[in-house]
Amino acid sequence: MDKVIKFNVSGMTCASCVGRVEKALEKVSGVVSASVNLALEAVTVEGSAEVSALVNAVKDAGYKINTSEVQYQVKGMTCASCVSRVEKAAQALPQVIKAEVNLATEKLTLTLVAELPFAEIEAKLNDAGYTVVQPQADSDESNEQVAATPFYRADWFPAVASLTLTLPMVLPMFAMLFNQNWMLPAWMQWALATPVQFYFGARFYRAGWGAIKAGTGNMDLLVAIGTSAAYGLSLYLWWTFSGEHGAPHLYFESSSAVLSLVLLGKYLEHRAKRRTTSALKALESLRPTSAMVWRDNSWQEVPAAAVKSGERLLIKPGERIPVDGVVVEGHSQVDEALISGESVPVYKAQTDKVTGGSVNLDGVLEVDATSVGAESTLAKIIRLVEQAQGAKAPVQALVDKVSAVFVPAVLVIALFTFFAWGLSTGDWPTGILNAVAVLVIACPCALGLATPAAIMAGTGTAARYGILVKDAGALEQATAINMVIFDKTGTLTVGKPELSNMHTFTYHQDDVLQLAASLQQYSEHPLAKAVVNKAQEKQLSLLPVSDFKVVAGRGVKAQYQDKTVYLGSGFWMQELGLTLSALPEEIPGASLSWLVSQNSELSCEFLALFYFTDELKAHAFTAVKQLKQQGIKVAMLTGDSQSSAQYNAKLLELDDYKAQVLPEHKAEYIANAQQQGYCVAMVGDGINDAPALAQADLGIAMATGTEVAVSASAMTLMRGEPSLVASALAMAKLTYRKIKQNLFWAFIFNVIGIPLAALGYLNPIFAGAAMAASSLLVISNALLLQRWQPKE
Secondary structure: OOOEEEEEEEEOOOHHHHHHHHHHHHHHHHEEEEEEOOOOOEEEEEEEHHHHHOOOOOOHHEEEEEEEEEEEEEOOOOOOOHHHHHHHHHHHHHOEEEEEEOOOEEEEEEEOOOOHHHHHHHHHHHHHOOOOOOOOOOOOHHHHHHHHHOOOOOOOOHHHHHHHHHHHHHHHHHHHHOOOOOOOOOHHHHHHHHHHHHOOOHHHHHHHHHHHHHHOHHHHHHHHHHHHHHHHHHHHHHHOOOOOOOOOOOOOOHHHHHHHHHHHHHHHHHHHHHHHHHHHHHHHHHOOOOEEEOOOEEEEEEEEEHOOOOOEEHHHHHHEEOOOEEEOOEEEEEEEEEEEEOOOOEEEEEEEEEEOEEEOOOOEEEOOOOOOHHHHHHHHHHHHHHHHHHHHOOOOHHHHHHHHHHHOOOOOOOOHHHHHHHHOOHHHHHHHHHHHHHHHHHHOOOHHHHHHHHHHHHHHHHHHEEEEOHHHHHHHHHHOOOOEEOOOOOOOOOOOEEEEEEEEEOHHHHHHHHHHHHOOOOOOOOOHHHHHHEEEEEOOOOOOOOEEEEEEEEEEEEEEEEEEEEEEOOOHHHHOOOOOOOOOOOOOOEEEEEEEEOOOOOOOOEEEEEEEOOOHHHHHHHHHHHHOOOOOEEEEEEOOHHHHHHHHHHHHHEEEOOOOHHHHHHHHHHHHHHHHOOEEEEEEEHHHHHHHHHHOOOOEEEEOOHHHHHHOEEEOOOOOHHHHHHHHHHHHHHHHOOOOOOHHHHHHHHHHHHHHHHOOOOOOHHHHHHHHHHHHHHHHHHHHHHHHHOOO
């Protein structure tokens, strides 16, 4: 059936762009027609083509379809089969490019090419047998509603009530071990079992019927069929009992016990799943609800969401800082533990940056807001954690394939068990019970929870210590890392170099320093700031320069009077055709910058040589040691001089280093290492590190650096401590190990349990207990990740 898909495309500028987009779309299989409105940047496609194919076609043509992301809460999912069905139903909507479900959080994340009315997704998922609601932030009001919920609507009530009704039927089974016959009359067993089967077990019938209507199966369908068979067999034996040889042998206790154990398991599972999101909830709780803002010549209390960039805020001792900002008045100790993982309070004074969500401990601060709302650091952290926890690990693809055929296969095995026992022994009741055990033990719940539970617990715990994982694929990639490459300045070093010495060739030091500072006044490079700071210390005024230009990885140049002045690396000077003289003096580990003047006749004159020193971070030594203990090769890439790189590499005992590397060559070095068989992680913090971070198998950025570096990386370290790299890799490996352990246990329960049930070695009651235990096992195993702490 043809459908109409509408979306917006960015990058089109003229009629030729329109023709190119239309031509690209018409080549996609299933497209009947495609039309473009250039003024609105709108595209309308008619046909049966997949949305993802349209996206790729537009991308190949050199343009981009504008997309958005939205999340919904989905109720009624119980297993991996449900996940697959919800994703398939959502993917069928024409606006949806990608649909991903996280069973642990019961959230559906949609990537859209056009606006999707809530009524459409609601109707689509209702047809598939599920209920969808828009997620709402926790509030005091919602908490009060939970507290006011009557006991019979509490989530624990179905499990407790059904167990209470089941207990009188199960206890006589244990009494039989001591030759005591306390069996309840048939009518009493029926009276106790019926509300368990059809009232407390109604959820299984509803969800199972939804699966049948959708043409698939799920755990609820297996439980509903299995317990109904045991209940129906009991009714049949009761009604056909002739009254001879004592009481009829009924199985009401089996159907009730299975339902009760499954309900208990789901309740415990739900409680455990809530613990996996504890880190995210802790981050969300850091958002203050109000802020004190200077408006209309007075301090006014306003909602924190209403604060605008540039406004001044007053933060008293003990209060959370509402937004990112810069201190303009006061000084205080600030606790940033839940933001960066730094347990020691940080001293803040004028010009220091503060992060929203951190706690002002002992002083009064006045702060100018710089980033508010969705642009604040806390909001970005929460988005990253949500993104990582909602993403699927690559190994999940195997689980999805198994889940697609799991329920039908189990139904076939149960039928085979029933007929095999009935035909071979003539004992059809036993055949029914063994088939019920097969249906009950076969639990796709554990399969569905194995991966997301571990990812949520692992990424949440990592975030608590200042390690943010962008996607689940990074966890798998981290397990293969055998080489880590560090940038030097700002990553291994403090990143605040000082001008420790300077050598002039002809002119007075102050004159040369004044010219160098004038040249560097527009640069953001750490060396440039060191020169400007030294000039300010000496109270030297800056000279007017023109045609200023930063030459990436080399230095800066500008025009002063009738001369072109260069300040940069020795490598750049050689590129300019200059012959460098022997160094006037050696300073171990110092970075060097040459100041050169070129007149109109293209003759050059060396003016000065600047020596910069930048201390290695204390954590750099720990980082290298810990990485080597993990069997990882450690290297360094830097644009700095050979002598400086060699000195620092020797101090850190690095396996390899390369000096005077231009930004574009860092990516080449990594590519060469990859060709040699290394799986490379790159650690950097600057704009010039972005290509290398993208080239590496795993990019790790320091959040203390630039936004570009963070965007190009798969992991972000909230503190500028190199030792967090080893911790991040260790945590990733541990999380991925838990994923594999969980998948093993989820599979092994079924691989061993189903044959035992089919052969008659597993009572339906024990099968129900084992099914519940399998889900609890994988979640409990994942929750062990919350005990992890970075190695000191």
